Amino acid sequence: MSAPLPQTIEPNPELPMTQQIGYLAAACAREGYRLEIVDHYSGQLARVHEGSRNFLVGAGSIHSYPINNAVSVTVARDKAHTYSLLKDASIRVPEGGHFFLNQSYRAHRPDGREIADALDYARSLGFPVFVKPNDGSRGDFAELIREENALLHHLAAMGQRYHCGLVQRVVHGEEYRIFVVDGEVRFHYRKAAATLVGNGTETVAELLAAANAELVGKGISPVAADSFFLQGELERWSMMLESVPARGQRIAYTRRANLSGGGELTDFKTEADPVLAGWARQVAGVLGLRVCGIDVMSEGGLADPAAFTVMEVNGNPALAGAWNHGRRDLVIDIWARICRLAFDDLAAAALRGSA
Incomplete structure (x- = not known):
């Protein structure tokens, strides 16, 4: 609460x-x-x-x-533009491409980035791929996609709300948020994936339905019962949708780790070593942002920025996580x-x- x-x-x-x-x-x-x-x-x-x-x-x-420049915030909201700027600055970003999801503004863009191109690109990366809106937030429509038909279905659904989407090679590791104000790291934390918490009476399907109702109430896309990520987690636990998790048992049901989408905050710290602080200043400076939240994936914690992959630079980051963390x-x-x-x-x- x-x-x-x-x-x-x-x-x-x-x-x-x-x-x-x-x-x-x-x-x-x-x-x-x-x-x-x-x-x-x-x-x-x-x-x-x-x-x-x-x-x-x-x-x-x-x-x-x-204190943020409106142009910088707008550019940061466009993940494809953000990735281009960071890549030019030798900062690692996900391997991926952006593709248009509907015919809006078709006359204003060249060929090569339509839904058929997205399918070809996903094939070249190899499934599963990670898909999300280019200008989305809160984990909306961010999903692991396991095969071609699922990709086409997901892109079509995403196209009802968004103009452009990203298809990316899956990046492994833990996700972290680094909050920067005027070149200073004020705090950072690890994002834990959203979980279904067993109560000893309800099935996985029932718990998922309740979680999805909460997501939809926030304007966030629900998680499909046959999603690649959830099915993989159920297999890991030797469970099915009809299984009843024990009271307190946690089952990750989506790769989304956004706090507004059910993710959890852990390892909250206000100290940043000089290397991390300098790297964060560089990332913020590339986009010209004085306040930002930098989301990175890393398999080795926050010790070595050279190993980070920047997933997003949020020019309008929330402070609810820190507030609710006490x-x-x-x-x-x-x-x-x-x-x-x-x-x-x-x-x-x-x-x-x-x-």
């Missing part, structure tokens, strides 16, 4: 507020900034004031962090730092304008 959010310091405490704005409100209350909720319907837009200066901050589809102080510190940097930028711009 999410921790209760702090109230805004506005006169009207009944105004709605999202989690992200709630974390910001706590920082504003501590630092003495005035927080104004602009969106009175859903609480996804706010303004932070210090004297005569103010800046906007958002949540949901609005990029949250005011690090409210850290989240408030991060937002306080971002606010200070934003006001300093406004002051510097004013000085330039008066020169």
Whole structure:
């Protein structure tokens, strides 16, 4: 269960507020900034004031962090563009390609990246392959695909919601998130895959149905009962969909490790050695991001960045994981730092304008 959010310091405490704005409100209350909720319907837009200066901050589809460049955040949302930039900087990314999933904007692109091309490319990589939307988030439609018909079905389903998808060679290892603010690693943790937790009475199928209902409620694609990953895990446990896991038994049911998709946070740390910190600064700098979450796969932990594969650079990373992990102080510190940097930028711009 999410921790209760702090109230805004506005006169009207009944105004709605999202989690992200709630974390910001706590920082504003501590630092003495005035927080104004602009969106009175859903609480996804706010303004932070210090004297005569103010800046906007958002949540949901609005990029949250005011010190990030909008172009950089938009580029980071496009994973294919992100991979191109990182690869040019000699930073390892997954072997893969991007392909268009429907006929939208067909007149604006050359040949060679349609669904038929995606199938040929997957054959060249060899199944299974990893498939996900090019601009998706929260693990939506991210799946291991085992054969051609399953790939075509998945691409067609993904094409109902997304314009472009990625087909990649499977990358092995554990997944990690590295959170960077203005060149400093503020924390990092390991992502554990989402699991079904047995209660001694319900079958795997019933547990999966409940998990899928929660995913759909969040707007995230469900996990198929015959998915390659789940079937592999059931085989490893010598179980079937009709089997009843023992109370407390955990069965990973998807490769997705996003916290919003049911993944779990572990090995949370706020210290980063100089090598990791320098590497993270380089990755953030390639995209021009001052705040970002870098997701990497590694078979050897975070000791050797040369062994990392960057899966994504998130220009709008959530702080709910740290908050719910009991690090409210850290989240408030991060937002306080971002606010200070934003006001300093406004002051510097004013000085330039008066020169």
